[in-house]
Amino acid sequence: MGGTNLRIAAISTDGRLFEKVTLSTKADLSPDQVVGEMCDAIQHLSGQYRGGGALIGAGIGIPGIIDLEAGVVRKSANLPNWSGYPVRDAIEHRLGTRICMDNDAKLAALGEQWLGAARGVSDMAMITLGTGIGGAIVLDGKIFHGMNGMAGEFGHITVEPDGVPCGCGNRGCAERYASATAIVRMAREAIESGDAPELAEAAGSDAEFSAKSIYDLAIRGDGVARRIFQRFGRALGMMLADIVNVLNLNMYVIGGGVVSAWDAFAPAMFQELHQRSTVYAATIPDGLVNERTGAAENMCTGTRKKTVVTRAILGSDAGLFGGARLPAISG
Ligand SMILES: [Zn+2]
Numbered sequence: 044m045g046g047t048n049l050r051i052a053a054i055s056t057d058g059r060l061f062e063k064v065t066l067s068t069k070a071d072l073s074p075d076q077v078v079g080e081m082c083d084a085i086q087h088l089s090g091q092y093r094g095g096g097a098l099i100g101a102g103i104g105i106p107g108i109i110d111l112e113a114g115v116v117r118k119s120a121n122l123p124n125w126s127g128y129p130v131r132d133a134i135e136h137r138l139g140t141r142i143c144m145d146n147d148a149k150l151a152a153l154g155e156q157w158l159g160a161a162r163g164v165s166d167m168a169m170i171t172l173g174t175g176i177g178g179a180i181v182l183d184g185k186i187f188h189g190m191n192g193m194a195g196e197f198g199h200i201t202v203e204p205d206g207v208p209c210g211c212g213n214r215g216c217a218e219r220y221a222s223a224t225a226i227v228r229m230a231r232e233a234i235e236s237g238d239a240p241e242l243a244e245a246a247g248s249d250a251e252f253s254a255k256s257i258y259d260l261a262i263r264g265d266g267v268a269r270r271i272f273q274r275f276g277r278a279l280g281m282m283l284a285d286i287v288n289v290l291n292l293n294m295y296v297i298g299g300g301v302v303s304a305w306d307a308f309a310p311a312m313f314q315e316l317h318q319r320s321t322v323y324a325a326t327i328p329d330g331l332v333n334e335r336t337g338a339a340e341n342m343c344t345g346t347r348k349k350t351v352v353t354r355a356i357l358g359s360d361a362g363l364f365g366g367a368r369l370p371a372i373s374g
Contacts, residue, residue, distance in 0.1 A: 044068070044077075044081075044103065044104060044105050044106065044122065044147075045068070045106060045121060045147075046068075046106065046120075046121030046122060047067065047068060048065050048066060048067050048068055049065070049066040049067075049068050049077070049080070049081055049084075050063060050064070050065050050066075050359075050363060051063065051064050051065075051066070051081065051084050051085055051088060052064075052088075052360075052363040052366075052367065053088045053089065053091070053092045053095075054363065054364060054367035055095055055096065056096075056099065056371050058157065058158045058364065058367075060360070060363070060364075061088075061091075061092050061095060062088060062091070062092070063360075063363060064084055064088065066080055066081070066084060073124070074122075074124065074125050074128040074130070074133070075133065078130065078133045078134055078137065079137070081134070082134060082137040082138050085101055085138060086138065098140055099140075099141070099370055099371065100140055100141035100142065100143060100369075100370025100371075100373075101134070101138065101140060101141070101142050101143070101366075101370065102142075102143045102144065102145070102150065102365070102366030102367055102368065102369030102370055103130070103131075103134065103142065103143070103144040103145075103366060104144070104145060104146070104147040104149075104150040104151075104362045104365065104366050105119065105122070105125075105130065105144060105145075105146060105147060106119055106120070106121045106122065106146070106147045107119025107120065107121065107122060107125075107146070108146070108192070108193075109144060109145065109146060109192065110192075111144070111145070111188065111192050113129070113131075114129060114130060114131025114132060114142070114144060115127060115128065115129050115130065115131075116128050116130055130144065131144055141370050141373075142370075143366075143369040143370050143373050144369075145186060145365075145369060146177075146179075146192070147177070147362050148169070148171045148177025148178060148179050148195075149179040149186045149188075149195070149365070150361075150362045150365030150366050150369065151169060151171055151177070151179070151298060151355075151357075151361040151362045151365055152167070152168070152169035152179035152180075152181050152186065152296070152361075152365065153179075153181060153186055153364075153365035153368050153369065154357055154360070154361035154362060154363065154364030154365035154366075154368065155167075155169055155296045155298065155355050155356070155357055155361050155365075156169075156181045156184065157184075157364055157365070157368045158357065158364050159296070159355060159356045159357040159361055159364070160294070160296045160353050160354065160355050160356045160357075161181075161294045161296050164293050164294045165181075165182075165183050165184050166181065166182050166183065166292045166293055166294075167180075167181050167292055167293065167294040167295065167296060168180045168181070168195070168197075168286060168290060168292055168294075168295050168296070169181070169295070169296045169297075169298060169355070170197055170279075170282075170283070170286075170295065170296070170297050170298070170299075171297075171298045171299040171355075172221065172222055172223065172279075172297065172298070172299035172300070172301040172302060173222065173223060173299045173300060173301070174222060174223055174224050175198050175218045175222050175224070176197055176198025176217060176218040176221060176222055176282075177198070177299070178195035178196060178197035178198060179195045180194055180195045180290065180292075184372065185372060197217065197282055197286055198216060198217050198218035198222070198282075199211050199213060199216045199217070199218065200216065200217050200281075200282045200285050200286070201213060201214075201215050201216060201217075202215055202216070202217045202220060202221075202278045202281040202282055203215030203219075203220065203278075206219060206220070207219040207220075207228075217278050217279065217281070217282035220274060220275060220277075220278030220279075221275050221276075221278040221279040221282065221308075222301070223253070223254040223299075223300060223301050225275065225278075226254040226257050226258075226271055226272070226275060226301070227252065227253060227254060227257070229271045229274060229275075230242050230246070230252070230257045230267075230268070230271055231246070233267050233271065234246055238267065239267040241260055241265045241267065241268070242257065242260060242265070242267055242268060245257075245259075245260055254300075254301055254304065257271060257272075258272070258303075258304040258307055261304070261307045262306070262307065269307065272304060272307035272308045272311070273308070273310075273311040274311075275301075275307075275308045275311075276307075276308035276309060276310065276311030276312040276314075276315070277311045277312070277314075277315045279297075279308065279312045279315075280311060280312040280313065280314065280315025280316040280319070281315055281319060283295060283312065283315075283316045283320070283323075283352065284315065284316050284318075284319035284320035284323065285320075287316065287320045287322050287323045287350055288320050288321065288322045288323075291322055291326075291350075292350075293347075293348075293349070293350070293351065294350075294351045294352075294353065295350070295351070295352045295353070296353055296354070296355050297352065297353070297354055297355060298354070298355030298357075298358075298361060299355075302354050302355060305354055312352075313352070316352070322350065323350050326348065326349050326350040327349065327350065328349040328350070328351060329349075
């Protein structure tokens with residue numbers, strides 16, 4: 044589930060995607076109405092693929108904080124009128140099958156671990172760069188939730204002690220410097236300072252002045268745009284250094300739309316990570332390191348017992364695969 048649409052996929056237990064459909068969620072619909080439409084679509088899909096085997100359950104990804112035990116949405120910025128809604132019971136009641144639910148960033152991690160960049164790697168973490176930073180830890184092929192589902196809040200690691208205020212109440216959180224929102228904020232600040240003529244022109248002519256527009260300027264060589272992505276990479280590298288030092292996992296997968304700007308931020312990210320993390324420096328994959336970027340991107344022989352930081356490969360389907368995986372591995 045997202046703020047603007049709902050995507051549903053029929054996926055087999057061995058990871059074959061039969062079909063996916065997208066429904067738009069109109070903001071004025073009540074949670075009950077949205078759940079009704081969702082369940083109709085799930086029933087339709089499961090009927091169509093009945094020949095592929097029995098429906099063993101449905102996994103639902105929700106953008107926000109969920110009470111996993113109660114199956115209730117606690118807080119969701121994207122779905123404001125869902126607070127307190129007993130989503131699991133509502134769906135279970137309509138479908139009569141097992142319903143598993145989790146936060147969308149956590150399901151994306153599970154998807155990448157099952158069939159994506161971390162396939163075959165049992166312990167990994169994922170960082171999703173979007174309007175904020177989503178995080179998740181997967182241990183032994185299962186999502187690690189912590190005490191109440193809040194483990195993996197990587198985006199709120201402080202990277203600037205007196206930095207930009209964050210919605211969480213802290214200042215200088217990583218997501219204020221290393222998210223799509225942060226790129227646009229840094230660009231607007233540069234424009235206001237008067238030292239960024241190219242950015243000012245792009246902002247003036249582009250109604251949807253976004254991280255993508257700033258990336259386009261960076262790859263055309265604009266110094267200010269390039270420095271914004273370097274700042275982004277440094278913040279991400281600082282955050283990763285803390286995560287790598289604490290968790291000592293085999294693989295860290297970075298996903299989300301902004302990852303398409305990898306070339307613009309990865310060199311600064313790897314440099315910062317290498318400088319600040321003793322664990323990374325001691326476990327950097329040998330022979331596979333890209334000389335220019337410091338990246339160790341190939342997951343092949345020689346990367347066992349090494350720290351691999353790499354891009355996600357499933358894109359927005361990661362969450363669908365993770366959702367499908369959930370009923371299969373939940374006890
Ligand atoms: Zn924060």
